[in-house]
Amino acid sequence: MTKKQTAKFLNFRYKILALILVVLAGGLVLLPKYQKNEGIKPEQLLANTISLERYISTDQMAHKLISQDPSFILVDVRDENSYxxxxxxxxxxxxxxxxxxxxSKAYLNQNQFDVVFFSNDHYYADQAWILCNRLGFKNLRVxxxxxxxxxxTIINPPxxxxxxxxxxxxxxxxRKAASMFFGVVYPDQVQSNEVETPKIAPKKIITVKKKKKVAEGGC
Structure with missing residues (x-):
């Protein structure tokens, strides 16, 4: 498959996903008013689904990682082997x-950090976003x-x-400087057969305060 064919396939896939999300959100709008639903209102879900503000670019993410920004949690929604x-x-x-x-909810439903979902593309990450957004979770990005x-763009920038x-x-x-930070070595870096080891940010330990469950029922 050529690059153009691959690009067309991915664009088609994303359009199908967007259509599915809109249809699902639109269907929720038509639910009976008396039906109780946990999370945000269907009308708000539809508006959120159409908006592209949930996306964060790879350049923005690289900057956050390099600067050791402590305000976000990266969530890989792929299977364990891929992770x-x-x-x-x-x-x-x-x-x-x-x-x-x-x-999982302890990490996703909290107000301490922004939550950034990612997968191989953003197909499954979008699904994670729509599920959590429907439940009313805040500060969700893809x-x-x-x-x-x-x-x-970052590891092998053209x-x-x-x-x-x-x-x-x-x-x-x-982007080249960012790729070097993440361990990519370029020919012009090699001098006297010695390669400088890139400085990688130390692993961040994330602690999330769990929300207390409210007891149901009366005396």
């Missing part, structure tokens, strides 16, 4: 099928393009051609 094979620094693994477990786009504007070269220099 153990490769993931982003300091990310925790909550597979999509375990997203609504009580132990890494746009997921790990696939992370590799294309070098601009001569006909590109100066901004493209500036962006490339920034």
């Amino acid at each position: 153990n094979s490769y993931t982003l620094p300091n990310a925790i693994n909550i597979p999509l099928k375990k997203l609504l477990d009580d132990e 890494l746009k393009g997921g790990l696939n786009h992370w590799f294309k 070098k601009p051609t001569e006909d590109m504007p100066e901004e493209a070269y500036s962006l490339y220099d920034t």
Whole structure:
């Protein structure tokens, strides 16, 4: 499959996902008013689903990781084997099928950090976002393009051609510096057969305060 065919397939996949999310959210709007639903109102869910503000770019994420921004939690929603094979620094693994477990909710339903979901692309991360958003969880984000786009833009950024504007070269220099931070070695770094070890941010220990359960019933 060529790059153009792959791009068309991914665009088609994302459009289908967007359509599914809108249909699901729209269906909730039509539910009877007397039906009790946990979380936000269907009308608000529909508005949130259409909005693209939930996405955070790979460049923004690289900056947060390099600057050791303590305000967010990275949540890898892929399976455990994929997580153990490769993931982003300091990310925790909550597979999509375990997203609504009580132990997972302690990380997802809290007000201390922003929660950034990611997967190979942002297909499954979007599903995680819609589930948690429906329950009224706050500060939810999605890494746009997921790990696939992370590799294309940060780990292996394409070098601009001569006909590109100066901004493209500036962006490339920034992304190249980021890739070096994350362990990528370029030929011009190698001197006297010695390679400088990149400085990786120390692993962040995340502690989340669990919300107290409110007892139901009366005396």
